[in-house]
Amino acid sequence: MSAKYQAEYIWIDGTQPTAKLRSKTRVLDVGDELPIWGFDGSSTNQAPGDDSDCVLNPVLTVPDPIRKGNNKLVMCEVLLTDLTSHPSNTRAACAAMAEKHAASDTWFGIEQEYTLFKGSRPLGFPDNGFPAPQGGYYCGVGADEVFGRPLVEEHMTACIEAELAISGINAEVMPGQWEFQIGPVVAPTAGDHLWLARWLLYRLGEKFGISATLDPKPVPGDWNGAGAHTNFSTKAMRESYEPCVEAAEALGRRAELHIANYGHRIEERLTGLHETARYDEYFYGVSDRGASVRIPWQVEKDGKGYIEDRRPNANCDPYVVTKLIIETIHEA
Numbered sequence: 001m002s003a004k005y006q007a008e009y010i011w012i013d014g015t016q017p018t019a020k021l022r023s024k025t026r027v028l029d030v031g032d033e034l035p036i037w038g039f040d041g042s043s044t045n046q047a048p049g050d051d052s053d054c055v056l057n058p059v060l061t062v063p064d065p066i067r068k069g070n071n072k073l074v075m076c077e078v079l080l081t082d083l084t085s086h087p088s089n090t091r092a093a094c095a096a097m098a099e100k101h102a103a104s105d106t107w108f109g110i111e112q113e114y115t116l117f118k119g120s121r122p123l124g125f126p127d128n129g130f131p132a133p134q135g136g137y138y139c140g141v142g143a144d145e146v147f148g149r150p151l152v153e154e155h156m157t158a159c160i161e162a163e164l165a166i167s168g169i170n171a172e173v174m175p176g177q178w179e180f181q182i183g184p185v186v187a188p189t190a191g192d193h194l195w196l197a198r199w200l201l202y203r204l205g206e207k208f209g210i211s212a213t214l215d216p217k218p219v220p221g222d223w224n225g226a227g228a229h230t231n232f233s234t235k236a237m238r239e240s241y242e243p244c245v246e247a248a249e250a251l252g253r254r255a256e257l258h259i260a261n262y263g264h265r266i267e268e269r270l271t272g273l274h275e276t277a278r279y280d281e282y283f284y285g286v287s288d289r290g291a292s293v294r295i296p297w298q299v300e301k302d303g304k305g306y307i308e309d310r311r312p313n314a315n316c317d318p319y320v321v322t323k324l325i326i327e328t329i330h331e332a
Contacts, residue, residue, distance in 0.1 A: 002029045005028060007025070009024055011023070011076045012090075018214075034058045037056045038056070040054075041053065041054035046088055054086060055081060055086075056077075061073070065157070090320050093323055094320070097327055105235040106233070108230060108318075109182070111229040112197065114226060114314060116178065118211075122147075122175060122176035124176045125176065133222065146171050147175055147176050150208065151205060151208045153169075164193045166197060180201075184233075191319040195318070214226065214315040216268060216314055217268040232247075232325055237305065240303065250328050251309060252283075258324055262313055264315060266311070270311065277290060286299075293307055294307065
């Protein structure tokens with residue numbers, strides 16, 4: 001009997017306005033290539049019941065840090081049964097745009113914020129009322145300020161073992177709120193890695209009885225929302241400062257289009273009161289975290305580098321965000 005391994009096929013469904021992750025397991029013979037695989041699209045908002053078959057096409061395979069051994073995590077894109085791209089497949093357009101402008105060698109670093117919940121309340125929130133105001137929890141240490149670290153550390157280790165481009169973690173300004181960073185890496189790989197890192201976070205949360213949410217405003221009131229600040233640079237930006245400014249100005253020329261595609265309920269997060277400009281305003285500035293786009297101070301000092309688009313929501317689709325940024329800075 002030949003040796004077997006488990007392949008966890010992971011895909012993005014058709015739920016609106018914010019897509020969800022789905023996955024299922026296939027047992028294969030060691031050495032076999034990963035086949036395309038079907039699923040019931042009528043149960044994932046991707047097909048009607050009378051024509052329900054959709055296709056999973058593997059695009060990235062990494063080691064499975066949960067099952068370990070020869071087992072794999074398989075990021076997939078969704079196709080129709082004629083093997084063309086499914087309407088919910090945002091990766092295809094991202095890959096095409098990245099290939100069109102491959103010569104610019106655009107790198108992305110995405111800061112994924114998220115909030116850990118135990119039941120109906122964020123970790124660290126008392127059963128009644130609210131904790132001390134935000135601020136002291138950011139990059140904090142100690143059981144009175146940091147909540148959920150065992151899950152966060154295990155998630156970071158799992159991302160490393162899965163060979164994802166994770167570059168760091170930190171506690172955020174609200175109790176139970178954290179961030180991990182993916183990158184720098186090109187598109188659409190940045191999206192592949194971020195979606196897989198999200199899946200690992202949800203999957204490991206099952207073990208702890210903790211759910212992670214990408215809700216852009218998980219707690220109303222005087223609390224920061226959760227974003228996915230997107231840092232990026234082209235080869236030209238990494239060599240001189242003027243292209244950094246040009247990219248920031250280009251983003252402003254299509255500000256409304258980007259806001260419309262940067263995540264559901266973005267207006268609840270981008271109020272102008274909790275870092276980052278209002279959703280209906282656009283401006284950029286050096287070292288300004290209240291701006292729509294920030295040029296880091298060291299970039300101005302060095303005369304080259306990258307810029308940070310602070311507008312994307314935590315619940316954004318990274319394929320859509322990276323595709324739009326590439327399109328805007330090259331074609332706007």
